[in-house]
Amino acid sequence: METKEKYVPGLEGVIAAETSISFLDVEKEQIIIQGYDLIELSKSKDYAEIVYLLLEGSLPTAAEKAKVEEILKHNYDVPANVMDVLRLLPKQTHPMDGMRTGLSVLAGYDDVIEDRTLSANKKRAYQLLGQLPTITVNSHRVINGQEPVYPLQDLSYSANFLYMITGEKPSELEVEIFDRLLLLYSEHEMPNSTFAARVIASTNSDIYGALTGAIASLKGNLHGGANEAVMYMLNEVKTVAEFEELLLKKLQKKEKIMGFGHRVYMKKMDPRALITKEALRQLCEKDGDYLLLEICEAGEKIMEKEKGLYPNLDYYAAPVYWKLGIPIPLYTPIFFSARTAGLAAHVIEQHENNRLFRPRVNYTGERHV
């Protein structure tokens, strides 16, 4: 008989790493990033500043912030072969799969790919953050037979990202809201995708492989894929009453409602969702159409009453993306692009202080020997 060790399904509550990058303080409703609360930072800082915080460990001065923005822009170029590879993919390929393929192509262009030093890894992180908006947007465009779109240097990082998605120069409010979403998505402690990236990095594999694995993880609808699923669900209805009916039917059939629940915040609202809800309200005020907000709020009430469950970030992020005119298949790729900041920080931390991940099992099969 095998001896059985304590096994926790889904590794719930299990400590998988020691990190100085981030920590979810559920009690205080804080998302601690390098010592600061991301929720507080979202009120006064932008995505580029959080990129700096994640990769350099401190908040940037004005000059350092300008330097990061310059570095990101300096890294916008993506090898033309990436577009050629995307062109070869079947039209039904999801942009997350396109992105996974496109990002993985970049490994071959790294002349010092075996260099795991801190400076080489950081350089790669900035390079990838510069290139990802182009890969993200074109994973959707090129696969759909459209011509690639390229960045505009005279826009800020987030304004350019949104411009490439919609093809129109965005308003100040739109940029501010899109940037806030990137910031909120930038890092979140040890979700499945970060764990996947760290597991891969722990074999001494490179950041391209670790991020490629993280994309695969993030695609699933129990994780990043939920934001797309939320929007498809919202688009099934035209009124508050129809949404209430749809949710009750789904619950009766024991279906999971996308955008609700969270392994860490299961009995509380994700603090990031409050901010995206506010962003939705701002966009409703702007166009005078409150229907999506009313529908979402009704859903929130039903889920609290019926299941004691609360929205996670993806629930309100989806209608915000919709109001910004972003195609649904890009919702999860944008999440990944934003999360690359946090993922890169984790891969670097893993490489800097590495021990191979290699857990054991409780064997439940038969023994014939």
Ligand SMILES: CC(=O)SCCNC(=O)CCNC(=O)[C@H](O)C(C)(C)COP(=O)(O)OP(=O)(O)OC[C@H]1O[C@@H](n2cnc3c(N)ncnc32)[C@H](O)[C@@H]1OP(=O)(O)O
């Ligand atoms: C940015 C992000 O990645 S946030 C997560 C995005 N994912 C989603 O929104 C998908 C919907 N949510 C879920 O599936 C879950 O809440 C998860 C995957 C996020 C967390 O899952 P876990 O911690 O493994 O909890 P688990 O799935 O075991 O759920 C516990 C109980 O709550 C129920 N539950 C959890 N989430 C939901 C939901 N969204 N809808 C209905 N019931 C739910 C489960 O059915 C289960 O009930 P039971 O004990 O009666 O069987």
Ligand SMILES: O=C([O-])CC(=O)C(=O)O
């Ligand atoms: O923390 C998690 O498990 C999922 C999540 O909200 C994120 O990755 O932003």
